[in-house]
Amino acid sequence: MGLFRNDPQRVRIETRDVELTATRAPWSLWADGFGKLGIRAIQIIVVVAVAAGIIFAIQQLTLVTIPLVIALILACAFTPVMSWMRRRGVPSVLATIITLLAIVIILGLLGWLIVWAVRDQWDDLYTQAEDGFQHLLAWVQTLPFDFLQPEQIDEWIGQLTDFVTSAQFGSGAIAGVSAVANFVTGFVLMVTILFFFLKDGPQMWEFLLRPFRGENYRRARRIGDKTVSTLGSYVRGTATVAAVDAIGILIGLLILQVPLAIPLAVLVFLLAFIPIVGATVAGILAALVALVANGWVNALFVVGVVVLVNQLEGNFLQPFLMGRSMKLHAFVILVALTVGTVLGGIVGAVLAVPIAAAIWGVIQVWDGPDTPARWARAKAPVEAG
Structure with a gap:
């Protein structure tokens, strides 16, 4: 037997038998290129399924998730105020109550201003809208090609009238009452959650960080700090920019004697939170009102005022208040707005951009205070030759 112990031919035979056995094993199918592709496909399917489940749960629990997110963003925006009062010895509960009352008063005054502006000039707004619609129809009929036939317009108006007088519209009105009840419930829940975020936010975050150790703990701390600073800076900067836009356009509308100047200015302030x-949309509405009330020349001046204010905001005010590092690409903003609108409607459109900015901020500090994640780092330029 010892004669065959080191026989090279026998070693080759045994090695071939082992390789044949390994190639016949079921798991060997996953070792080639198609196997790796299949593994990646399964991983992608699992990730997509988990993301779809999370999105479905969020959509089913919007009465909780939306107030929670809004409260988190507002708490981040007012974090400097809370820190300033705490450094000066103000008790945490008192500082929280003062900040919370300030937030509620600001939101209440804004809501009252909107209701007052719309209610006070609703008849004029309705008349202007109706006149604008009639002007639009008259202009369409003067076009050299048959874009819309009068019979088709009458059919659309009839369908709209039938819908308004139908039971479906009545059920929609009942749904509107339910929406108001949900809004009140969500607002109360948001105020309650905001109270605890303002009062115990740092302690809550420290509790969530307890399972992390070492580098994972430091990374989680960076993520939390960056998220708070990004959301806070975004909200404060956007609110300031929106106020400046609204005041600038209001001054322009008053100088040009455009009716409904105050409601349009309030609308400009609100729509500024949707980049x-x-x-x-705000510029188009202002131009349409000016067109119907004062004519083409006045409408062109309104367009000029809106463009001028937006250019000053985008090139000077916004970079100064929010910083270039928080400025997302227009393509990213449009994608975030689309996804947010599909998932959460108007509220989703408002929250989509700050959430996207926070995610990008987290990526920028993933591997260090000033070190982005490896895949997000800029490549060094390749020298020719």
């Missing part, structure tokens, strides 16, 4: 799309 790109909001400013465009």
Whole structure:
């Protein structure tokens, strides 16, 4: 037997038998290129399924998730105020109550201003809208091609009238009452959650960080600090920019004697929280009102005022208040707005951009205070030759 112990031919035979046995094993199918592709596909399916489940749960629990997110963003925005009062010896409960009352008063005054502006000039707004619609129809009929036929317009108006007088519209009105009840419930829940975020936010975050150790703990701390600073800076900067936009456009509308100047200015302030799309919609509405009330020349001046204010905001005010590092690409903003609108409607459109900015901020500190994640780092330029 010892004669065959070191026989090279026998060693080759045994090695071949082992390789054949390994290749016949079921798991060997996953070792080639198609196997790796299959593993990646399964991983992607699992990630997509988990994300879809999370999104479905959020959509089913919007009465809880939306107040929770809004409270988190407001708490981040007012974190400097809470820190300033705590450094000066103000008790945490008293500082929380003062800050919370300030937030509720600001939101209440804004809501009252909107209701007052719309209610006080609702008849004029309705008349202007109706006149604008009639002007639009008259202009369409003067076009050299048959874009819309009068019979088709009458059919659309009839369908709209039938819908308003139908039971479906009545059920929609009942749903509107339910929406008001949900809004009140969500607002109370948001105020309650905001109270605890303002009072015990740092302690809550420390509790969530208890399972982490070493570098994972330091990374989690960076993520939390960056999220708070990004959301807070975004909200404070956007609110300031929106106020400046509203005041600038209000002054322009008053100088040009455009009716409904105050409601339009309030609308400009609100729509400023929806980047790109909001400013465009506000400018179009202001120009339409000026067109119907004062004519083409006045409408062009209104467009000029809106463009001038938006340019000053985008090139000077916004970079100064929010910083270039928080400025997302327009494509990213549009994608975030689309996803947010599909998932959460108007509220989703408002929250989509600050959440996207916070995610990008987290990526920027993933591997260090000033070190982005490896895949997000800029590549060094390649020298020719």
